[in-house]
Amino acid sequence: MRILVIEDEPKVAKALKQGLEGEHYDVAVASTGEEGFFRLNSETFDLLILDLMLPGRDGLEILATARQRGLATPVLILTAKDAVEDRVIGLDAGADDYLVKPFAFAELLARIRALVRRGRTDHVLRLKAADLDMDLVTRAVTRAGEPLELTPREFELLEYLMRHHRQVVSREMLARDVWKEMSRATPLDNVIDVHVARLRKKVDQGRPTKLIHTVRGVGFVLREEKA
Ligand code: CA
Numbered sequence: 030m031r032i033l034v035i036e037d038e039p040k041v042a043k044a045l046k047q048g049l050e051g052e053h054y055d056v057a058v059a060s061t062g063e064e065g066f067f068r069l070n071s072e073t074f075d076l077l078i079l080d081l082m083l084p085g086r087d088g089l090e091i092l093a094t095a096r097q098r099g100l101a102t103p104v105l106i107l108t109a110k111d112a113v114e115d116r117v118i119g120l121d122a123g124a125d126d127y128l129v130k131p132f133a134f135a136e137l138l139a140r141i142r143a144l145v146r147r148g149r150t151d152h153v154l155r156l157k158a159a160d161l162d163m164d165l166v167t168r169a170v171t172r173a174g175e176p177l178e179l180t181p182r183e184f185e186l187l188e189y190l191m192r193h194h195r196q197v198v199s200r201e202m203l204a205r206d207v208w209k210e211m212s213r214a215t216p217l218d219n220v221i222d223v224h225v226a227r228l229r230k231k232v233d234q235g236r237p238t239k240l241i242h243t244v245r246g247v248g249f250v251l252r253e254e255k256a
Contacts, residue, residue, distance in 0.1 A: 030145065031055045033074040035065030035091065036107070037083050041130075045078065048134050054141075062086030069095055069102075076144060077104045079124070081115050089115075089122050096123035103144040107132075158194040159240055159253050161232070163187065172232060182207075183228045190241065190251040199248035225249055 032054050036042040042058045049056045057074070059065035062083040069077065069091070081088035092104060106119040106127045116127045125147075126140050156163040160173045168184060170177045179187065185207050190198060204210055204217045229241040242250050 030076070031057065031072075031074045032076045032078060032141075033057050033059065033065065033068060033072075034078045035059045035062065035069075035083065035088065036078070036080040037061060038080070041080075041107075044134075045137075048137075049141075052138060062088065062091055066091050066094070069100065070098075074102055076141060077102050078107065079104055080107045081119060082109060089118060092119065092124060093122045103147070105137075105140055105144060156188065156191045158191040158251060159238070161187070161191060161240065163191060172236070177231050179228070179231065182224055183231065186224055186228055187232070190249065193251070195250065195252045197244050197247050197250045202248070 030053075032049055034042060034045050034049075034056060036045060036058065037060050039060070042060060046056045046058050057068060057072070059068050062085045065079070065083075066086060079088045079092060083091075088106060092106070095102075095104075103125045104123065106116075106124040107130055108115040108119065108127055109130055116129075119127055125144055128137060128140060154165045156165065162171045162174075163184075164170075165188070170179055170184065170187065186203070189203065189207050200218050200221050203221050208217055208221070210217060225241065225243075232241055233239045238253050238255055240251050240253060242252065242254060244250055
């Protein structure tokens with residue numbers, strides 16, 4: 030978990046770095062807006078802690094520009110005491126949360142954990158395609174809110190199809206990426222077809238909109254089609 034701290038006050042920056050490293054976060058510190066912006070564009074971070082009052086390029090400008098360029102990293106802004114307007118502007122500019130200086134370190138840690146959890150739920154640990162919803166942590170799968178009972182192999186197969194929503198997936202791709210077998214004496218095609226058939230039954234049986242389709246001579250695709 031990598032955190033970029035953009036903070037110009039050496040004392041605050043040092044305290045943040047030491048405290049966060051003590052919690053086993055990997056911390057990079059930039060002491061000017063320019064340096065911070067450069068690092069944000071050239072490296073990958075899981076979280077940005079951004080002081081708004083910076084010399085040169087200020088925090089709000091950095092935040093607004095980074096969001097315009099598509100930065101999805103969660104951002105926690107630090108604002109001076111009573112600068113209510115800054116907070117509002119900061120949230121409008123794309124910050125996820127804010128903390129007013131001076132703050133208790135425990136409070137900062139709690140906010141960081143919440144942001145990281147939220148970010149993961151939204152972006153990485155949950156897949157959605159059509160009315161299917163897959164939780165990659167609990168491995169719960171629902172269609173239109175109703176739970177589907179899948180075997181581990183069916184789960185992997187559906188995850189692959191969902192990650193390739195509306196794209197045709199060949200049997201070779203499934204053999205390589207789901208079954209993880211490049212070559213073997215007996216082709217996997219029949220095995221794959223049987224698993225897809227079982228999965229399709231669980232996902233589509235009795236529903237007006239079918240999701241799993243065979244593309245003749247090529248493979249399969251997950252997309253919405255009326256029966
Ligand atoms: Ca400052």
